[in-house]
Amino acid sequence: MTLDDAEAFAVAQGWARFRGEQIWRWVHDKGCRDISEMTNLSREVRDQLAERATIGSLQIAEVQSSSDGTRKLRLTTRDGQSIESVLIPDGDKTTQCISSQIGCAVDCQFCATAKMGLKRNLDAGEIVDQVYLARRLLAEAEPERRLTNLVYMGMGEPLHNYDNLIKSLRILTHDKGAGLSQRRITVSTSGLVPKLERLGGEDIRPNLAVSLNAPNDQIRDDIMPINRKWNIGKLLAALRAYPLEQRRRITFEYVLLADVNDSLVHAAQLSRLLVGIKCKVNLIPWNPHPEAPFARPADAVIEAFQDECKRLGLPTYLRTPRGDDIDAACGQLANRSNGSPIVPLRVRKTPPIPAVD
Ligand code: SAH
Ligand code: SF4
Numbered sequence: 585m586t587l588d589d590a591e592a593f594a595v596a597q598g599w600a601r602f603r604g605e606q607i608w609r610w611v612h613d614k615g616c617r618d619i620s621e622m623t624n625l626s627r628e629v630r631d632q633l634a635e636r637a638t639i640g641s642l643q644i645a646e647v648q649s650s651s652d653g654t655r656k657l658r659l660t661t662r663d664g665q666s667i668e669s670v671l672i673p674d675g676d677k678t679t680q681c682i683s684s685q686i687g688c689a690v691d692c693q694f695c696a697t698a699k700m701g702l703k704r705n706l707d708a709g710e711i712v713d714q715v716y717l718a719r720r721l722l723a724e725a726e727p728e729r730r731l732t733n734l735v736y737m738g739m740g741e742p743l744h745n746y747d748n749l750i751k752s753l754r755i756l757t758h759d760k761g762a763g764l765s766q767r768r769i770t771v772s773t774s775g776l777v778p779k780l781e782r783l784g785g786e787d788i789r790p791n792l793a794v795s796l797n798a799p800n801d802q803i804r805d806d807i808m809p810i811n812r813k814w815n816i817g818k819l820l821a822a823l824r825a826y827p828l829e830q831r832r833r834i835t836f837e838y839v840l841l842a843d844v845n846d847s848l849v850h851a852a853q854l855s856r857l858l859v860g861i862k863c864k865v866n867l868i869p870w871n872p873h874p875e876a877p878f879a880r881p882a883d884a885v886i887e888a889f890q891d892e893c894k895r896l897g898l899p900t901y902l903r904t905p906r907g908d909d910i911d912a913a914c915g916q917l918a919n920r921s922n923g924s925p926i927v928p929l930r931v932r933k934t935p936p937i938p939a940v941d
Contacts, residue, residue, distance in 0.1 A: 585709075586755060597636065599629060605760070611639055612761030615716045641709040642667075644717055654907030655725075657718065658919065661686075661710060665703060668917040669714040669738055671722065671731075672906050678722065679733040682714045683917070684749060685740025690774050692795075693807045694839055696873040696911075696918035697739045705745040711752035715762065734764060737772045737793070739917045743779035753788045766790055772837065777814040777822045784826045793835040793866075794823065798845050799853035807844065816857065823861060833862040839915065840869045840886055842879040851889045855896035864899040871905055871913040 585593060587608050594604030606624055610616040619634045645666065646658040655671045670681040687700035722729050736742040742749045756764045772793035773780065798804035804811035823834055840846045867890055870880045893900035905913040
């Protein structure tokens with residue numbers, strides 16, 4: 585529920601409208617999952633609420649910890665399916681990578697999620713609950729750390745689940761709820777052009793990342809079938825028209841696949857393509873998984889590719905794989921258990937706030 589939904593819910597129960605906001609704040613600001621902890625509601629309202637509503641859509645089934653501090657959460661939905669979300673500490677920052685769908689329909693050849701096919705969209709509650717469960721886990725495991733950044737880069741294509749994406753963004757950035765900053769949220773897409781155009785017209789403005797992954801249509805057609813529908817020309821035209829906030833730039837993701845898209849000629853083509861777009865490129869050396877016939881390029885090849893892009897004036901960064909020992913790195917999320925140790929979760933109760941009536 586959005587705050588408006590919660591207020592309408594309160595009125596429909598015969599309660600004062602402000603009860604809706606009180607309840608909503610408990611859930612989205614405090615991360616409360618237990619109605620009996622809502623101490624500013626009368627016992628009667630709490631009892632009625634417990635009969636008529638539940639809080640939270642997901643449960644933590646498993647937490648795997650990587651040697652680099654990354655944690656992968658396997659979460660189960662009410663209908664018994666699993667999704668994955670990843671917490672990535674990086675200095676003072678902690679970024680959470682969240683899923684928007686169970687599986688994905690886009691079928692990129694190099695991606696493990698693609699092999700699952702699309703099972704279903706996540707609803708907005710399931711998207712935001714990943715964040716609330718991760719905040720609880722962090723509060724318990726590393727109280728000095730706070731969740732600072734959010735990326736829609738887990739399982740699924742966020743723009744294929746457009747309405748729930750927007751609803752989840754509105755909920756997570758609401759200043760009476762979790763209050764995450766739009767500037768610290770990034771939505772990543774494989775390039776659904778009509779939805780990109782629609783996103784540009786929204787009043788909510790997350791950062792945008794686009795999985796380009798190829799320097800020409802021939803290669804992109806092969807590794808990302810979506811390119812046959814919206815090719816690089818159409819995609820870049822939409823991005824050139826995308827209204828960017830001041831001091832922001834588009835991130836292009838480029839998965840480096842050995843002998844597919846990693847030559848110096850490809851680097852030059854890529855640099856030429858992106859001339860005139862306010863952007864940076866994140867190079868992601870391919871993370872292996874068993875279902876795909878690709879290889880990660882040698883370090884020297886990766887370095888030469890990056891150097892060539894930089895020499896040609898394209899700001900280009902290398903993403904070091906995080907959590908790849910637990911299959912938590914980019915493109916490895918597919919609900920496979922790899923036998924890594926399971927860390928049991930202990931969750932602290934939400935601290936009470938004083939009653940007001
Ligand atoms: N569906 C969206 C969001 C998922 S983000 C999108 O594709 O943008 C996942 C990112 O990981 C994408 O940039 C994708 O290109 C990249 N990726 C997928 N499989 C990968 C793999 N095996 N190794 C490295 N990166 C991968
Ligand atoms: Fe879907 Fe993104 Fe994987 Fe492509 S890379 S299959 S769009 S999750």
